[in-house]
Amino acid sequence: MAEALVIHGGVTDRPSILVVDDTPAILQLLQVLLCDDYAIVTVDSGLRAVEAFAGKTFDLVLLDLLMPEIDGFETLKRLKQLPNFASTPVIFLTAMDDLASERCALELGADEYIVKPFKPTLVRLRIDNLLQRVHLQRQLEMALASADKGLWEWDLRSGRVSIDARWGEHLRLVPNQTSGDPVRWKDYCHPGCMTVIDEAKAAYLAGRLPAFDADVQLLNADGQWVWVNLYGKAVMTSAEGDFARLTGTYRNIERRKQVEIALQKSEERFRFVMDATGEGIWDWQVSSDLLAHNASFSRILGMAEGNLEHAVSFIQSLIHPDDLASVMGCMAACLDEGMDFVSEHRMRHVDGHYVWVAERGRVVERGDAGQPLRAVGSLRDISERKAIEAEYKRLALYDALTGLPNRRLLVDRLRQAIIQNRRNKECGVLMFIDMDRFKQINDTFGHESGDMLLIEVGRRLSSCMRETDTVARLGGDEFIVMLTELPDERRVARYDAERVGNKILDVLNQPYQLGGNVCESTPSIGLTLFGGDATEPVEAIIKRADGAMYEAKMAGRNRLRFVT
Incomplete structure (x- = not known):
């Protein structure tokens, strides 16, 4: 007769198996078969099995069906009532080879039903497989429990x-x-x-x-x-x-959702404020090609206010071609280097014209590897400010009457031309032009006619020049023409300059229609060459051309004089 309760082996971290059978030979066979890898506890009745489970939890139960006192079915029913039994797997090992017994065992929750006599190796494999599944199931349960x-x-x-x-x-x-x-x-x-x-x-x-x-x-x-x-x-x-x-x-996900809802409400309030101020707001999930924005964003570009989502590629297509490279560079620095996106550029309105916008943005969410996930920003129409700036610039750099560059802009361009001459081994020519008898026309026909004459002189001079050349008004009846990109060979450059100067003489000698009066005014022109010598002050070049112009006046007006 087997002992009432026998614990084999001293290793406690191995899977434990409770073997319940009233046949000592079966208990001994299973103990020998399993003790190398499992902690085995053997009992010879169902009642002792319940007692064993009351003080210890097992990973598997091997249960005989026909036993004294209570059979295997009743034993399993009582085990299921124990709180520590839970979902412990059960294998019936029995000589009852009938369908009704097997069905009853499976309905009670048994995992396997093996008929005696059994092949030890197959029983061992079934036990190993079942405990492996139990192990994986418990790992899953632990993972689920830790993640709630x-x-x-x-x-x-x-x-x-x-x-x-x-x-x-x-x-x-x-x-x-x-x-x-x-x-x-x-x-x-x-x-x-x-x-x-x-x-x-x-x-x-x-x-x-x-x-x-x-x-x-x-x-x-x-x-x-x-x-x-x-x-x-x-x-x-x-x-x-x-x-x-x-x-x-x-x-x-209640906590996360409440945070999302609070953030959404905050964003909505912010969007309402931005809509009230007329500022456009955009939100870009970087992995997608869609840009979400508010109604103000649409209004700035003349788009339908009901459509608050557009492809990023479409938005980029609205950027002025001359500004696109700069904008994309700023965006790349924002996405890749974490810098704020700040740009002023032009975007095409639905009507076809371009509007100046100030755009700001930043990445607000990145992945584990630092990759940008979400960026937000704003768009503001600054066309009016740009128009005012352009007007200030025009007043500062251009003559109010003729629209030609003034002395300040001429000096700046002359400096740039000197640098270009040195880099490209070229030279330039400065022509100082003074209109003869202008005071007489002004006094005779009035200042309005004098202004009309100056405007026409500026127009005729501009018509003779290339895009790379400059026509400027210094003040009064004095004009400057600057020719650039001439050959470094001074003789050739002088020839080209005199050819252009004679052309200017011809066009300025034509009569002028000043309201109801026809007048004539001739120019006196002084020419001088300048090269790439950055040490020569630009005022010295202008003064040299001015001196040549006085020589032309002294020689009888309406002619060219050249000074080197």
Whole structure:
């Protein structure tokens, strides 16, 4: 007769097996077969099995069916009542080779039913496989418990939903919505969230999403609606290849959702403020090609205010071609280097004209590897400010009467020409032009006619020049023409300059229609060459040309004089 309770082996971290059988030979065989890898406890009756489980938890039970006092079925029923038995796997080892006994064992929750006499090696393999599954199941349970996740299963054919809440948020059915029909998502879910489940299911089944993923509100055990994330995939398909069953996990995301809702409300308030100020706001999920924005963004560019989402590629196509490289460079620095995106550039309005905008933005979310995930920014119309700046610049650098560059802009361009001459081994020519008898015309016909003469002189001079040349008005009836990109050979450069000077003499000698009067005025022109000598002051070059012009006047006016 076997001992009432025998513990074999001293290793406590090995899987433990409780062997229950009234045949000593079977107990001895199983102990020898399993003791190298498992901690074995043997008992010879069902009552002793219950006693053994009362003081210790086992990983597996090997249970005989025919035993004195209570049989294996009754033993299993009593074991199931113990709190530490839970889902412990059970293998029946019995001589009862009939369908009714096997069915009863499986209905009671047995995992295996092996008929004696058995092959020890096959029993060992079944035990190993079963304990491996138990090990994996417990690892899964630990992972679920640490993540506060529960399991769910959804039969797509019947609509039936099963939820295992042992590790996750405990849920209950929505009151007055269930009968004898199978439980479905609508019996747990807030009515306003059913569309979310249907859309997530359709997107997953159509292949648009890699998994079923939905944030919904479910009713918890306390009768409160809580935000829960449902995530799962297909585990079974029909004979036609369609998904038949989904299974997955759920977890409470109430805290995260409340933060998201608070952030959304904050963003909405901010958007309202920006709409009130006319400032456009944009939000870009960097991995996508879509840019979300407010109505002010649309108004600035003349787009329909009802469409608050556009492709990033479309927005980029609106940037003026001359500004695009600069804008893209600033955006790259923002995405890759963490700098703020700051840019003033032109964007095409729906009507076809360009508006000046000031744009600012920054990356507000990055991935684990530092890659940009989300960027936000603003867009403001600064066309009026740019127009004022342009007008200030024009007044500062251009003559108010003729629209030609003034002395300040001429000096700047002359300095740049000297630098260019040195770099390209070229030279330039400066012509100082003074209109003869201008005071007489002004005094005779009035200042208005004098102004008309100066405007026409500026127009005629500009018509004789290349785009690279400069025509400027110094003041009064004095003009400057600067020719650039001439050959470094001084003789050739002088020849080209005199040729242009004679052309100017011809066009300025033509009569002038000044209102109802026709007048004539001739120019006196002084020419001088300048090269790439940065040490020579630009004022000295202008003075040299001025001296040549006085020589032309002294020689009788309406002619050229050249000074080197």
